[in-house]
Amino acid sequence: MLRACTIIILLFCLNLSVGQAFAIVEKGHDLLTESPFSDPHDSQAMPEAWIQQPVQHPEGGRKSDLLVHLSYQVADIWRPWLEGFARQEGVSIAIKEGADGVAAGLLSRKEADIACYCGSPIKTDRLPGLQFHTVAAVPIAMFVHPDNPVKDLPLEDILKIYRGEIDNWSRVGGEDVRIQPVARSHCKKRNGRFRPLEDMSDLSPRALLVGSIQDMVGFVSKTPGAIGYEIIPQIETMVEEGKVKPLTIDGRNPYDLDFLRRGEYPYYRSYTFTIWEGDDRAAKLSEKLIQMLHRKTEQLSERVKMIPASRLKKAGWSFYQGELVGEPKHVGHVH
Amino acid sequence: MKRESEPQYYRRGLSLPAKVFLGIILIGSVTWSCSDYFVSLAIRQAFDQQLNDLLEEKAFQHRVRFSRFVESYPQAVEMLAHQKRLVDYLNTDHEQILQQSTYKTTHDIPHWMGRFSFFNSLLAPSYVLLYDSNGSIIEIYQARSNPPPQGLIYMSPLTMSRVYGESHIAQYGGVTYLLAGEQIHGDSKEMLGTLIVATPMDEAFMVASNGPKTEWNMVALISEEEGKILVSNSSVELPEGIPLRQLRDEFLFTDPQALALVGMELHFRFASFVHRQNAESLAGEFLRTERTSHLAVTIFHVLPFVLLIIWLTRRISRLTRRIEDYSRNNDAHGSVWRPQKGDQLVILEESFGQLLRDIDQRTLELESANRELEAFAYSISHDLRAPLRSIDGFSHALVEDYGDELNEEAQDYLKRVRDAAQRMGLLIDDLLMLSRVNRGELNKTDIDLTVMATEITQELRLEDPFRQVDVKIQQGLGMHGDERLMRVALSNLIDNAWKYTGKTESPTIEVGMMITDKGPKGDVPVQTVIFVADNGAGFNMRYADKLFTPFQRLHLQEDFAGNGVGLATVQRIIHRHGGVIWAEGIEGKGATFYFSVP
Incomplete structure (x- = not known):
């Protein structure tokens, strides 16, 4: 409350109206309760000329049969699969890595055949002619320095830590060490259960904002009071080497994929691929590639710590034409 | 032997201290160089590691700073878009703005931004673009001389919606821009327009x-x-x-x-x-400091050893000089001995070798001389016996054949001649014995000294049956030695005791063994010794060192007959066995002779 008042006073001092000031603060809170999925029918209107424009690979990928964008977070897992697919099909695939912004840019310029979002697509991502296929969901683990005695945090306390309302580990059963939350906000505009952690308007002023996964994991491994979050494949090696320690959330272990599969684990990312509608060779290849990703993810689920879409469907998650659009109805996430 | 020429200085190379000093310098330099190489290598590796860590840390800070700057961009734009003056500007001039046929460009900070607004310093915006509620450009503030690219001025609705509320990095006309936008709403939530701030990501950015x-x-x-x-x-x-x-x-x-x-x-x-x-200059400075410190520590540790070695070499030099001088002054062969060119240790080694050779030579010469002397003494003694027997025999014949014709005085003279001849005979016997002691090989066996002493005592009692002497011989006395010579030695000692108790009432002689830490020259390690003690005439300890000198006697011939060769013979026998002998005595109280043989 005190923090909200401070912000309102500050904004007021900055020549803002009281209504506008309240609107900014409220907006932050709205983000915490909104659905992690956008309406799949709410799409972006584009000019006809754009719609008629074919996919044209940019320089560096012009000679490729397909240009595929991979989310950089899981590119190491999927790249070999794509290479195997290319060999099997006798085609060439150019791969571009990057965050969701890169995917959105490539698609809006019609430069990629396939792109991957690490969160649920938003309206501006739903361009005419695009199909969305969620391939997998991956738990996001909260992790701390290995010397930190805390093993479990309630979800509510995690949010309080990131909001700055809890600033010492002694308040959550740890030692008298100041908490240093670390955040990455590369996907904050997209929907997903990670949003409360990345929402800048609600983030503690003391939170350290880093721009890369390596910085997130590296900083936590060197800082006794730090807490961070990443998907399991990104921290697995560091966990095995004892450099960071994953936490359970309300007793739920991120490594136990059943919690997420049942919709009981609060933080995760879903990886949704886009392909263009059509019946040309590229579209058919794209569809085949997505099928391969589904198949491989299902086969190697435990090894790559991903829950394939097929198992999510069986567990009651909602899909709309291949896109994940809802969590199991019997489970409610409280944020 | 006099030398034919004056002794010359020996030829030498570098002196030992000089060699040691140079050796220390050479070995020290090589060792220090090797050590320095490896230490520097280790330090360099540690330095590189630290440098790498530091660089990583700095890089982390740089990335965080960059990310924070980029991420804070839309927040600043959001606050700028919600300024009351901007809302008022769009509200008040709304109709007028809508009637504009083209957009307005200004190089001066527009009043709705605030001339002294901190946004300028926070955002460092190159272009601030104001669009109406339909997405058409109405006003551009450009802080640069170049106008914004057309892609920014006529921004597509898709791009515009993407830049709302977040940092957006995209390329326009080959230039990378950081964009952030915000919709501007009126009091009744109606949309008044859109504000987009764009900055080229160039060097200034x-x-x-x-x-x-x-x-x-x-x-x-x-x-x-x-x-x-x-x-x-x-x-x-x-x-x-x-x-x-x-x-x-x-x-x-x-x-x-x-x-x-x-x-x-x-x-x-x-x-x-x-x-x-x-990095190299930093590493160089670090290594220089470390090397100086390393050198100082090395010198601090090595200097005492250098001083010790120099002190030792100086002592060796002094010793060498003394040996040189000794060798020069005691040259047994009269030739000038010149060692090969070398330092003090070479000279010392050669001097020592030369001395050993001299000693061996002299020992051989002495042994030869001794043998000649012994042979001479034996020969003389042996040859003297024949004329002596003649003197004694003819004197005896003269007394027997012509005794009646000689007066009493003549007979007395003849008796004295015979006594003297007989004493001389005994002396010759003793001298022969003394010379025999030094000749021939030792034939060592286990000897029962108790039996030997008993036999000697019985012989003495037979020779002098009227004397009552209490002789106590300890049982179990024994040693390992030449029985013939040890019999001579023990016989001499018991003979002496028998003789020097001749004027003692209740004479006592004791032959035994004891364990003592006393020796001929004071305290010695504990040892077992054989002793022969008596309560006879004894002797003054001041003359104890003369006891074993041939022909030296501490008593008058009239008091106790003898020729002073017996104890010298005993000493030689003990010495030939590698043992020692000494005596203690008190005048008138008796004497004790101790000997030990290893």
């Missing part, structure tokens, strides 16, 4: 985000695919378009790390650089 270029603050964005510099905060040293691989010789840099920031349509990496020259 990099300086604004990460500060000006310094020794430890050189940063650049790297293209993902080509690995070339997109932009840096120092275009002179890190110019645009140069591949990273071309910078490896000149710069140290961290692995470019992919940044994943909100709304990045371009994927690029971020790297921090340090001039190798700076």
Whole structure:
């Protein structure tokens, strides 16, 4: 409350109206309760000329049969699969890595055949002619320095830590060490259960904002009071080497994929691929590639710590034409 | 033997101290160089590791600073868009703005931004674009002389919606821009327009985000695919378009790390650089300091040893000089001995060898002389016996055949001649015995001294049956030695005791064994000794050292007959066995002779 008042006073001092000031603060809170999925029918209107424009690979990928964008977070897992697919099909695939912004840019310029979002697509991502296929969901683990005695945090306390309302580990059963939350906000505009952690308007002023996964994991491994979050494949090696320690959330272990599969684990990312509608060779290849990703993810689920879409469907998650659009109805996430 | 020429100085090379000093310098230099090489290598590795860690740490700070700058951009734009003066501007002049046929461009900060607004310093905006509620451009503030690219002025609805509320990095006309936008709403929530702020990500941007270029603050964005510099905060040293691989010789840099920031349509990496020259000079300074410290510690540790070695070599030199002098002054052969060219140790070694050779030579000469002397003494003694027997025999014949014709005085003279001849005979016998002691090989066996002493005593009692002497002989006395010679020695000692107790009432002689830490020259390690003690005439301890000298006697011939050869013979026998003998005595109280044989 005190923090909200401070912000309102500050904004007021900055020549803002009281209504506008309240609107900014409220907006932050709205983000915490909104659905992690956008309406799949709410799409972006584009000019006809754009719609008629074919996919044209940019320089560096012009000679490729397909240009595929991979989310950089899981590119190491999927790249070999794509290479195997290319060999099997006798085609060439150019791969571009990057965050969701890169995917959105490539698609809006019609430069990629396939792109991957690490969160649920938003309206501006739903361009005419695009199909969305969620391939997998991956738990996001909260992790701390290995010397930190805390093993479990309630979800509510995690949010309080990131909001700055809890600033010492002694308040959550740890030692008298100041908490240093670390955040990455590369996907904050997209929907997903990670949003409360990345929402800048609600983030503690003391939170350290880093721009890369390596910085997130590296900083936590060197800082006794730090807490961070990443998907399991990104921290697995560091966990095995004892450099960071994953936490359970309300007793739920991120490594136990059943919690997420049942919709009981609060933080995760879903990886949704886009392909263009059509019946040309590229579209058919794209569809085949997505099928391969589904198949491989299902086969190697435990090894790559991903829950394939097929198992999510069986567990009651909602899909709309291949896109994940809802969590199991019997489970409610409280944020 | 007199030398034919004066002794000359021996030829030498470098003296021992000089050699030791040079050796220390040489070995020290080599050792220190090797040690310095390995220590420097280890230090360099540690330094490189630390430098790498430091560079990583700095790079981390640079990335965080850059990310924070980029991420804070839309927040600043959001606050700018919600300024009351901007809302009022769009509300008040709404109709007038809508009637404009073209957009307005200004180079002066518009009043709705606030001339002294902190946004200017926070955002360092190059272009601020104001659009109406339909998305048409109405006003542009350009802080630069160049107008904004057409793609920014006529922004598509899709792009416009994407830049709302987040940092957006995209290219327009080949230039990378950081964009952020915000919708402007009126009091009744109606949309009045859109504000978009755009800044080219050029050198000025990099300086604004990460500060000006310094020794430890050189940063650049790297293209993902080509690995070339997109932009840096120092275009002179890190110019645009140069591949990273071309910078490896000149710069140290961290692995470019992919940044994943909100709304990045371009994927690029971020790297921090340090001039190798700076790192090298730092390493050089570090190593110089470490080397100086290392040298000081080495000298501190080595100097005492150097001084000790010099002190020892000086002592060796002095010893060598003394041996040289001795060798020169005691040259047994009269030839000038000149050692080969060498230092004190060579001279010492050769001098010692020469001395040993001299000693061996002299020993041989002495042994030869001794043998000659013994042979001479034996021969003389033996040859003297015949005329002596003649003197004694003819004197005896003269007394027997013509005794009646000689007067009493003549007979007395003849008796004296005979006594003297007989004493001389005994003396010759003793001398022969003494010479025999030194001749022949020792034939060592286990000897029962108790039996031997008993036999000697019985012989004495037979020779002098009227004497009553209490002789006590300890049982179990024994030793390992030449029985013939030991019998001579023990016989002499018991004979002496028998003789010197001749004038003693209740004479007593004791032959026994004892364990003592006394020796001929004071205290010695504990040893077992045989002793022969008596309570006879004894002797004055002041003359104890004369007891074993041939022909030296401490008593008058009239008191106790003898020729002073017996104890000398005993001493030689004991010495030939490698043992020692000494005596203690008190005048009138008796004497004790001790001997021990190993």
